[in-house]
Amino acid sequence: MQTITTSAxxxxxxxxxxSPFADRANPFVSLRIEGDFVEIALIASSGxxxxxxxxxxxxxxxxxxxxxxxxxxxxxxxxVPQTPR
Numbered sequence: 001m002q003t004i005t006t007s008a009x010x011x012x013x014x015x016x017x018x019s020p021f022a023d024r025a026n027p028f029v030s031l032r033i034e035g036d037f038v039e040i041a042l043i044a045s046s047g048x049x050x051x052x053x054x055x056x057x058x059x060x061x062x063x064x065x066x067x068x069x070x071x072x073x074x075x076x077x078x079x080v081p082q083t084p085r
Contacts, residue, residue: 001051008038 015034021027028045031052044052 006040008033008035008040011035 010033013035015032017030017032017034019030019032021029026045028043031042031044033040033042042055
């Protein structure tokens with residue numbers, strides 16, 4: 001991966017778009033993540049499908065962790081120390 005560091009908040013209305021480019025010599029896909037003020041484009045060429053699968057798996061894992069954190073913050077199943085009365 002070529003390196004660049006950036007950050008953006010994913011919002012509920014974040015849009016995702018995949019665009020294929022079927023060039024015979026160098027086929028690739030563009031994965032775009034779009035918000036109101038930012039657009040990130042990831043370009044994946046032949047031979048990088050496993051990296052995209054790993055990205056998808058990491059995103060699914062992150063979503064599960066976020067669900068757990070949100071559940072805990074909202075009073076879900078967790079151990080809370082009780083204050084003596």
